[in-house]
Amino acid sequence: MNRFENKIALVTGSTQGIGAACAVRLASEGADIILNGRKFDERAEGLISQITAMGRRATFVAADVSATQNVVNLVNDAIKVYGSIDILVNNAGVEKNHNFLDVTEDEYDFVMDTNLKGIFFGIQAFVKYCVSYNKPGVVVNMSSVHEEIIFPHFAAYCASKGGLKMLTRNLATELAPFNVRINNVAPGAISTPINHALIENAELLEKVLKNIPMKKLGKPEDVAAVVAFLASADAEYVTGSTYFVDGGLTYHYEEQ
Ligand code: NAI
Incomplete structure (x- = not known):
């Protein structure tokens, strides 16, 4: 399949985990890729080599997407690299485990600014570009099952992903x-560095797997496949939706 021939995709937070899998998947179907992270490192270098070896172009643009001006600059710089962007994948995200009563403003801002504010203004910059050049565009946001289900001690994370749910519902109509x-x-529970502590803790892992009907963690590639579908023309009549990639976690029923 070459669903992304002549397409250019910007994937935020793409040097590891789900973002890296998205970048590789889109490239494997023909897209040129703008990778992003806070700073260039050997993972970015490795991905550029991997994507280049697939016959596609890849460039890294450094930006901390939690600050509005940074994310606006990222989108505009990314457009300059290959002359356009067709697909924006807002993948970068962070989470913090805190009792609600202990959360500080800085900790709240760290989560909300990356997971919601940066995405909001990144989309705004991308759509301004699409409108001024009269070009179609596709946005895929990396939300979480926690846009829908609770996660005690992760209140800011849930607020950010819940906000992302309504941002997407709202913008589908407006855009x-x-x-x-x-x-x-x-995504549900996916095997990436963000879940390092979970993967290393057999007892906790068993508890998590009990709630997943498919009884396994997902792979970054499982998520990337759905991102690719939504970014492609196969999903040309799909907007304002959330696609769950969770092994059945969100709406599971536990036998009593
Ligand atoms: P990860 O921690 O392995 O990778 C996230 C990447 O984003 C890292 O490369 C990190 O450096 C980058 N990043 C974080 N903040 C950034 C910022 N301000 N500016 C630029 N880059 C930044 O995480 P993972 O698991 O790959 O998660 C990716 C997305 O998927 C996140 O939005 C996360 O909330 C979401 N997700 C992940 C789940 C999982 O089980 N792994 C489950 C549900 C959602």
């Missing part, structure tokens, strides 16, 4: 006249 589609992908 449809501009030919811009926007959807969320909501």
Whole structure:
């Protein structure tokens, strides 16, 4: 399949985990890729080599997407690299485990600024570009099952992903006249560095797996496959939705 021939995708937070899998998957179907992270490192270098070896172009643009001006600059710099962007994957995200009563403003801002504010203004910059060049666009946001289900001690994270759910629902209507589609992908428990502590803790892992009907963690590639679908013309009539990639976690029923 070459669903992304002549397409250019910007994937935020793409030097590891789900973002890296998205970058590789989109490239494997023909896209040129703008990788992003806070700073260039050997993982970015490795991904550029991997994507280049697939016959596609890849460039890294450093930006901390939690600050509005940074994310606006990232989108505009990314457009300059290969002359355009067709697909924006807002993947970068952070989480913090805190009792609600202990959360400080800085900790709240760290989560909300990355997971919601940066995405909000990144989409705004991308859509301004699409509108000014009369170009269609596709946005895929990396949400979470926690846009839908609770996660005690992760209140800011849940607030950010819940906000992302409504941002996407709202923008689908507002951006449809501009030919811009926007959807969320909501991963469940995926085997990535963000879940390092969980993967290393057999007891906790067993507890988590009890709640997953498919009884296994997902792979970054499982998420990337759904991102690729939503970014492609196969999903041309899909906007304002969330696709769950969770092994059945969100709506599971536990036998008593
Ligand atoms: P990860 O921690 O392995 O990777 C996240 C990447 O984003 C890292 O490369 C990190 O450096 C980058 N990043 C974080 N803040 C950034 C910032 N301000 N500016 C630029 N880059 C930044 O995480 P993972 O697991 O790959 O998660 C990716 C997305 O998927 C996140 O939005 C996360 O909330 C979401 N997700 C992950 C789940 C999982 O089980 N792994 C479950 C549900 C959602």
